[in-house]
Amino acid sequence: MLSERARQIKPSPTLAIDSKAKAMKAEGLDVINFGVGEPDFDTPENIKEAAIKAIRDGFTKYTPVGGTDKLKDAVTGKLAADNGLEYGRAEVIVSCGAKHSLYNAMQALLDPGDEVIIPAPYWVSYPEQVLLGGAKPVFLKTLEEDGFLLTASAFERAITKKTKALILNSPSNPTGSSYDRPALERIAEVAVKKDIFIISDEIYEKLLYGGARHVSIASLGPEVKKRTIVINGVSKAYAMTGWRIGYAAGPAELVKAMTAIQSQSTSNPSSISQAAAVEALKGPQDSVRRMAAEFDKRRRRIVEALNGLGPVRCAAPAGAFYVFPNTRALYAKSPEISSSSKLAMYLLEKARVAVVPGDAFGDDDFIRLSYATGIEQIEKGIERIKAALAAL
Numbered sequence: 162m163l164s165e166r167a168r169q170i171k172p173s174p175t176l177a178i179d180s181k182a183k184a185m186k187a188e189g190l191d192v193i194n195f196g197v198g199e200p201d202f203d204t205p206e207n208i209k210e211a212a213i214k215a216i217r218d219g220f221t222k223y224t225p226v227g228g229t230d231k232l233k234d235a236v237t238g239k240l241a242a243d244n245g246l247e248y249g250r251a252e253v254i255v256s257c258g259a260k261h262s263l264y265n266a267m268q269a270l271l272d273p274g275d276e277v278i279i280p281a282p283y284w285v286s287y288p289e290q291v292l293l294g295g296a297k298p299v300f301l302k303t304l305e306e307d308g309f310l311l312t313a314s315a316f317e318r319a320i321t322k323k324t325k326a327l328i329l330n331s332p333s334n335p336t337g338s339s340y341d342r343p344a345l346e347r348i349a350e351v352a353v354k355k356d357i358f359i360i361s362d363e364i365y366e367k368l369l370y371g372g373a374r375h376v377s378i379a380s381l382g383p384e385v386k387k388r389t390i391v392i393n394g395v396s397k398a399y400a401m402t403g404w405r406i407g408y409a410a411g412p413a414e415l416v417k418a419m420t421a422i423q424s425q426s427t428s429n430p431s432s433i434s435q436a437a438a439v440e441a442l443k444g445p446q447d448s449v450r451r452m453a454a455e456f457d458k459r460r461r462r463i464v465e466a467l468n469g470l471g472p473v474r475c476a477a478p479a480g481a482f483y484v485f486p487n488t489r490a491l492y493a494k495s496p497e498i499s500s501s502s503k504l505a506m507y508l509l510e511k512a513r514v515a516v517v518p519g520d521a522f523g524d525d526d527f528i529r530l531s532y533a534t535g536i537e538q539i540e541k542g543i544e545r546i547k548a549a550l551a552a553l
């Protein structure tokens with residue numbers, strides 16, 4: 162019955178672990194969830210008020226497909242102020258989450274036979290969205306000792322006649338790595354020279370620690386800007402995952418095609434959420450700084466605790482809200498934990514701690530823990546992991 166396309170698609174493995182952990186919780190089990198990919202903070206009050214006002218004002222009907230002018234202007238204003246990027250309304254589209262912006266971009270860009278380079282470890286949806294676009298994901302392994310950063314020379318070597326695009330994610334989910342300006346300049350140079358398009362997912366831009374600064378690759382010059390679609394959204398920075406607002410900025414021709422695709426699938430994102438997103442982008446930003454400072458504290462604590470687990474090695478990530486410890490040395494200890502998925506299952510069942518196996522992100526030597534959870538939960542969770550490992 163099912164199409165070939167439907168048969169080749171895998172449901173999101175991170176959402177799968179999350180739902181198993183939530184089901185155990187619903188049964189009354191005390192599960193500590195390091196699997197989640199969303200901030201545990203509540204959406205800031207001023208943003209909620211903007212949504213309530215939108216409902217009261219009757220702003221509850223269809224809007225233009227690609228978003229209201231007000232929100233588009235808030236987005237272009239943000240891109241200019243934060244990223245030094247000048248775009249007009251025709252170069253911006255608002256979608257139902259950054260994931261949806263990415264999906265539209267792949268649908269509008271890719272043809273059968275095209276190759277898309279995806280540095281690994283990668284966010285779980287990239288390969289599936291490339292496949293849904295009919296194209297072929299080409300994985301390029303990045304190394305822990307290189308800080309999980311793609312080098313320009315590795316990128317250049319991976320390019321073939323069929324290469325259409327590169328997906329960049331900085332700061333990264335799952336590794337937390339972030340590219341500095343010189344590294345991006347070298348990658349941009351290759352992309353321009355070889356005429357490769359860049360899909361730049363910058364959803365974690367506001368969550369950077371220890372003085373790291375976000376640079377959008379599109380801001381490095383007109384030649385690279387012409388070949389880049391910048392993807393961003395309000396989910397992670399403003400604790401607005403449920404509101405479903407993301408956006409993309411890039412060449413007008415591409416944005417027009419993405420808007421046409423969106424017009425035949427979802428139409429506009431929720432009018433109420435759009436009003437809330439205007440407030441998020443244009444209102445006071447102190448809540449963002451407060452959340453980032455809290456994430457930073459947790460980041461330091463969880464890195465320290467994980468490195469205390471003996472054979473586990475955990476580098477301090479520069480951004481996002483994940484740590485990606487190397488757990489390879491554990492796999493030899495027992496057949497029960499001889500891979501990242503076995504280890505994740507063991508930890509869920511024995512320690513009642515949910516983590517995501519690295520193989521979901523294309524590297525079995527690691528697991529991913531989200532620290533979008535309180536410090537006490539972090540302390541308790543790591544203690545439980547320690548006990549469960551000692552019981553082997």
Ligand SMILES: *Cc1c(COP(=O)(O)O)cnc(C)c1O
Nearest residue numbers: 258259260284334364394396407
């Ligand atoms: C969470 C996430 C997204 C999607 O966010 P939306 O909620 O769809 O806006 C996109 N990319 C990465 C890397 C993410 O972690």
